[in-house]
Amino acid sequence: MAEKHIISAFDEDIEKIQSTLMKMGGLVEKSLFDAAAALVKSDIELARKVKEHDQVIDSLEEEVNIQTVRLIALRSPAATDLRYALSFIKVASNLERIGDYGKNMAKRSLVMEPSLITEQGSNSLRRMTKDVILMMNNALDAYVRKDVELAEAVIIQDKDIDLHYNALFREFLTFMMEDPKNITTCMHLHFIAKNIERVGDYVTSIAEQAIYVATGEYPSEERPKLDTTSLTKVDPKSVS
Amino acid sequence: MKNEIKISAKGVQVFYADKHAIKNVDVEIKDKTVTAFIGPSGCGKSTFLRSLNRMNDTINTCRVEGEILLDGQNIYDPEVDPVQLRAKVGMVFQKPNPFPKSIYDNVAYGPRIHGLSQSKTELDEIVEMALRRGALWEEVKDRLSEPGTGLSGGQQQRLCIARAIATQPEVLLMDEPCSALDPIATAQIEELINDLKENFCVVIVTHSMQQAARVSNKTAFFHLGDLVEYGDTEELFIKPIDPRTESYISGKIG
Ligand SMILES: Nc1ncnc2c1ncn2[C@@H]1O[C@H](COP(=O)(O)OP(=O)(O)OP(=O)(O)O)[C@@H](O)[C@H]1O
Ligand SMILES: [Mg+2]
Numbered sequence: 001m002a003e004k005h006i007i008s009a010f011d012e013d014i015e016k017i018q019s020t021l022m023k024m025g026g027l028v029e030k031s032l033f034d035a036a037a038a039l040v041k042s043d044i045e046l047a048r049k050v051k052e053h054d055q056v057i058d059s060l061e062e063e064v065n066i067q068t069v070r071l072i073a074l075r076s077p078a079a080t081d082l083r084y085a086l087s088f089i090k091v092a093s094n095l096e097r098i099g100d101y102g103k104n105m106a107k108r109s110l111v112m113e114p115s116l117i118t119e120q121g122s123n124s125l126r127r128m129t130k131d132v133i134l135m136m137n138n139a140l141d142a143y144v145r146k147d148v149e150l151a152e153a154v155i156i157q158d159k160d161i162d163l164h165y166n167a168l169f170r171e172f173l174t175f176m177m178e179d180p181k182n183i184t185t186c187m188h189l190h191f192i193a194k195n196i197e198r199v200g201d202y203v204t205s206i207a208e209q210a211i212y213v214a215t216g217e218y219p220s221e222e223r224p225k226l227d228t229t230s231l232t233k234v235d236p237k238s239v240s
Numbered sequence: 241m242k243n244e245i246k247i248s249a250k251g252v253q254v255f256y257a258d259k260h261a262i263k264n265v266d267v268e269i270k271d272k273t274v275t276a277f278i279g280p281s282g283c284g285k286s287t288f289l290r291s292l293n294r295m296n297d298t299i300n301t302c303r304v305e306g307e308i309l310l311d312g313q314n315i316y317d318p319e320v321d322p323v324q325l326r327a328k329v330g331m332v333f334q335k336p337n338p339f340p341k342s343i344y345d346n347v348a349y350g351p352r353i354h355g356l357s358q359s360k361t362e363l364d365e366i367v368e369m370a371l372r373r374g375a376l377w378e379e380v381k382d383r384l385s386e387p388g389t390g391l392s393g394g395q396q397q398r399l400c401i402a403r404a405i406a407t408q409p410e411v412l413l414m415d416e417p418c419s420a421l422d423p424i425a426t427a428q429i430e431e432l433i434n435d436l437k438e439n440f441c442v443v444i445v446t447h448s449m450q451q452a453a454r455v456s457n458k459t460a461f462f463h464l465g466d467l468v469e470y471g472d473t474e475e476l477f478i479k480p481i482d483p484r485t486e487s488y489i490s491g492k493i494g
Binding site for chain 1: 449450453477478479480485486487489490491492493
């Protein structure tokens with residue numbers, strides 16, 4: 001913040017909430033990272049940790065909400081400060097949801113049977129997770145620095161996550177049609193892929209908050225939505 | 241009518257001797273709307289407000305340039321009678337200033353000098369109507385002959401508003417009308433302002449950003465004699481355009 005509030009405690013309040021959000025972001029990143037690793041390595045201990053970890057993320061969200069309500073009640077924020085206050089609650093909620101998906105991935109990793117497909121799929125999912133983590137870090141950077149350009153880049157990056165999901169969707173579908181024994185594994189893998197794709201949407205929402213805080217407007221164009229799987233038809237004859 | 245321009249200021253400059261207090265201000269103030277003037281102390285809010293009904297005429301060193309059109313007529317035209325003008329453009333000051341007269345006479349004063357009533361009953365009606373509109377009638381109807389100065393501060397301020405309304409003005413100018421009042425009296429005045437905009441063009445100067453946000457439809461931000469930003473109150477408080485406005489409303493050092 002280049003300009004300081006006359007009441008310096010106001011700056012401190014805002015900085016405190018931002019740092020709680022960044023702490024949340026760090027934990028959420030770790031949660032996604034570990035969940036993907038647990039999946040690849042079938043590491044039960046790591047998966048358990050991710051689940052425990054999630055409670056910390058939830059309590060940080062609550063902290064952000066309490067701090068923000070306090071900020072609104074005591075400081076009557078206006079202009080950028082007001083937009084920040086609104087976005088704090090949204091960004092915290094986005095991060096909390098992303099954390100939930102990490103937890104969900106960890107949970108599923110506990111029930112997957114080892115197989116070649118599990119191994120292949122897990123590695124793809126880990127790559128996808130890494131991409132979405134990078135995106136999330138950029139979104140949070142853009143948010144704190146009010147960097148519109150970076151936020152816009154993140155929104156565009158979400159397309160790649162969608163495309164990645166589409167590719168995996170087809171792949172898992174193929175495996176399932178090849179052999180019904182693959183169905184359980186592929187269903188889990190598919191849910192994880194879908195969840196990572198959703199993480200991309202939440203990250204996009206954080207990038208949109210960055211733009212809102214910086215400009216007072218939400219990005220006008222429709223978000224690029226490249227998840228086309230809802231239009232994909234299954235044609236058993238195409239596989240054999 | 242709503243959304244019609246009531247007051248149009250064009251290239252207005254105000255000087256106190258050499259002091260350039262208002263610099264080339266253009267603004268269009270809408271009818272049946274509450275417009276708030278905000279800005280740091282000494283930026284010229286009161287000066288500009290007073291120029292809207294020629295209150296500045298009473299200050300010797302004060303010189304106004306440019307045009308202020310009320311319903312299209314320049315109020316600084318030599319043929320305009322300032323006394324008539326002030327009946328049309330009423331004013332309420334920061335400190336309640338009831339005359340040392342009865343509550344009744346305080347309100348009846350304006351209608352009497354402007355000959356707005358033919359009979360005692362008609363005058364009674366005007367006084368009651370003004371006190372009702374001023375949200376004071378219920379509290380004073382049984383003590384109309386008591387001195388206005390015996391009322392509480394908040395009641396006195398509402399009496400002054402009733403007095404300003406009694407001449408049936410078209411525009412009501414208020415200079416920090418709530419600065420001496422407690423939150424309840426402030427809320428009553430704000431509620432009143434909200435009612436008044438049904439019939440009047442209201443312009444209010446306030447130091448309270450929250451008050452401006454609560455009562456006004458339009459807000460003008462003044463800084464060092466310039467009108468920096470003027471627009472819908474919501475826009476101005478959520479998304480100000482000028483960095484000076486942003487700094488001021490968020491309490492930052494520029
Ligand atoms: N009668 C006067 N003679 C000389 N200078 C004056 C006079 N009245 C105001 N000024 C000057 O004109 C400038 C604007 O004053 P004005 O009273 O309009 O400010 P304001 O915005 O209403 O401030 P506040 O919020 O403190 O009431 C100030 O610099 C002030 O010193
Ligand atoms: Mg003043």
